[in-house]
Every structure is written in C-alpha cells, then in structure tokens.
Amino acid sequence: MNIEKTVRSLELRGFKVSRFATGEQAADYLAQALKGQTVGIGGSKTVEQIGLYDKLEEGKAFWHWKLPGDATYASAASADTYLTGANAISEDGEILNIDGRGNRLAGQLFGHKKVYIVSSVAKICPDFTSALYRARNTAATENALRFPYDTPCKIDGKCHDCRSPQRICNALVVLWGPMMGMEAEVVLIDETLGM
C-alpha cells in the first residue's frame, strides 16, 4: 500500500486530504471543523470507532445509527455537511462505496456544501480492480454480518453477487473527484479501522 502516492492522486483529482496518526485526532479535527454546522452521517464503522458523534454539537448531528427512523434520514439529507466512510480507495485516488439503501451514496453526491470521507489507510488498494474486490469481498461481506439477513456471504465471507431479496449491495459509487459545487475532503487515519 502506497499511502503517499494515494494522497498525491487524491489531491490531483481535487480532493483535499488531511492525515492523522489516530482516530481520536481525526475526530477532534472534525469536531472543530464542523462547529456551527448541521451534519448528516452515513453508516460508517470508522466514524463510530473514532467516537466522533459524541464530540459533535447536540441537536446538529443526524445519524440513523444513533436515532433510527425516516426523520433522521431526511435531516441528514438536508444537512450542511455530510460524513461518510469509504469501502476502498485506490492508489489512483478513486473512492469506492457500496450501499443498500442509498442514503450514504446520495449524501456524497449532492445536497451538501461539503462532504468528508473518513477512512483508515487500511482501505487503500493498489488499483481499481483490487479496490472493487475489497469493497465487495471485505467491506460488504463484513457489513452483511450486522444484519439478520439471509445472504450467502454470511456463510463463507465471500461475495456471490447474490439475488437475495435481502441483498445489502444495491449500488456502487466511485468518486473520481469532488462533485460540482460541493467540496470534498478525505480524512485519512493511520490506524486500522472500519470494515
């Protein structure tokens, strides 16, 4: 994994990149940067592990992992800023995310002033092919374990591109650069975090 190459590639594509040694430092940075703003948060083990939610201003952060329900999804969708994790990042600076509901994908594409993509350097893969493999066979399969669903990946930990009605992988978004009219910052953390 070539972290320096990945940072250069992300910056060449127009992403701002901030790098931290620990998740705690990243959470402190984000909490400071997000002061005074409303924040929508997509499902992200990394965001959960760094303890960011508890550092955000009360009543300004909308995360369905903390308060499930349609009202939370709606508030997150219209928040000033959106936070998401990444399923994989290629050394060429492509950011991959798979989603079942689509709120996390929509949030990084439209409707906010800025999106933060919070990721461990452990998600970095040499190229697009290996990044897609990681997104499907590591991130998605581990994510499937969180649900009481009947999907084949829960048996052997591999993606079978299943046709289960409970499939959690319904769309893939690859960010090649920040979307027009929306800043995008990648917050890279030198710890192994997330799925």
Ligand code: SF4
């Ligand atoms: S087997 Fe189905 S639910 Fe599991 S990772 Fe693959 S597409 Fe997603």
